[in-house]
Amino acid sequence: MGEFLNGLPATGALLGVAAAALIGGLSRGFSGFGAALVFVPLASAAVGPRAAVPVLALLECFSCLAFLPGAWRHAARREVGVMSLGAIFAVPLGALILAHSDPVALRWAMTGLVLGALVVLGSGWRYRGAGSAPLTVGVGAVGGVMSGTAMLGGVAPAVWWLGRGGAALNVRANMNLYFAILTAAVTAAFAWRGLIGAGSAWLALAAGPAYAAGLWGGAALFGMASETTFRRTAYVLILAAAVLGMPLWDPLTGR
Secondary structure (H helix, E strand, C coil): CCCEECCEECHHHHHHHHHHHHHHHHHHHHHCCCHHHHHHHHHHHHHCHHHHHHHHHHHHHHHHHHHHHHHHHHCCHHHHHHHHHHHHHHHHHHHHHHHHCCHHHHHHHHHHHHHHHHHHHHCCCCCCCCCCHHHHHHHHHHHHHHHHHHCCCCHHHHHHHHHCCCCHHHHHHHHHHHHHHHHHHHHHHHHHCCCCCHHHHHHHHHHHHHHHHHHHHHHHHHHHCCHHHHHHHHHHHHHHHHHHCCHHHHHHHCC
């Protein structure tokens, strides 16, 4: 947990959150996902997870607005909407499972699931069948459960869209629109639960410039990347989700 002075984070904690915001923004701006994979572990080491997660939700409100116009133009809007619906309704189920299961064993199981999905993607296998509403809802529900249990909600949609062989521009737009919908729901839930207050808003404002710089840099890198580079980077981010989600790092994040 980071040091606090008069209720506000001290300089070291602020620098840690800003650094996490910069790196998380780079990931988010480039691929359309991955901010939580980077930001939450790093920022939690500075200010603790209870402070870090609401701050990311507020930062994501900004990124969603920034990327929404492009996402709206290039995303498969109906598919994203159906998937987001499945995710939103499944998040409470994930939280319920977490509350009534051994959290360490559950997170190891999530790690195995993510690594298995990555192996399938790396093998070159692609889903050639036609998408359907029940299947799309199912993918969203898996993402919602993973979000509620281990904060890995972006992995299932990313694996789905990467596995279908879509263009990088469309995959990134789908992820941006998906997170815009999910962020609105999550932020509203946090506010309703009283998890977002003056401290969270202050931290988000302080880290905002670094996050914006990361988003800009990531978006610029995406414009220069090839389809192959985009996919390889996305695979690395999914691998990072598995590694950073392991219970091995709990002592470092104060969990």
